[in-house]
Amino acid sequence: MDSRLDQIKELLKKEGYKVTSQRENILEAIADNRHDHLSPDDVFDIVSKKNPEIGIATVYRTLQLFEKLNIVYRINFDDGFSRYELNLGNENHRHHHLICLKCGKVMEVKMDLLESLEEKIEKDGSFRIVDHNVKFYGYCNDCISKAEKKTEE
8 A cells, every 4th residue: 555655646746746744644544544435524534633734625625636636536425425535546447335325334346247248338339438336225234133123122
């Protein structure tokens, strides 16, 4: 992960942006919590503990810059919030997500079973796919277990 963070810092410099302590703190917060799909407010809460002078506007601007430079992906789980995920630079496609309708928990699905479908779509030559995004909605095991316990009582 450290080499990826170093690559990102080099990218910022190459694109003419300074690697400020605020940008480093935001990058580290996203990297350290990469499985949590952080909102800007989540990032702010994490970073402000280390750097109390940082403002929420700085977090939003930095996330927009990181998205523009393809450092992070912005994800919408249809809950009214944008969430961010670090682009690890080693995936051809983003992974898919499982979203619990009860508790809001988000889990990642690493397997990509849509590659053969993409190949079939592209084979006729009328469309070139560069990415896809799939979200599955349902109930996590914790919520299912809680519901089953309630019905047993």
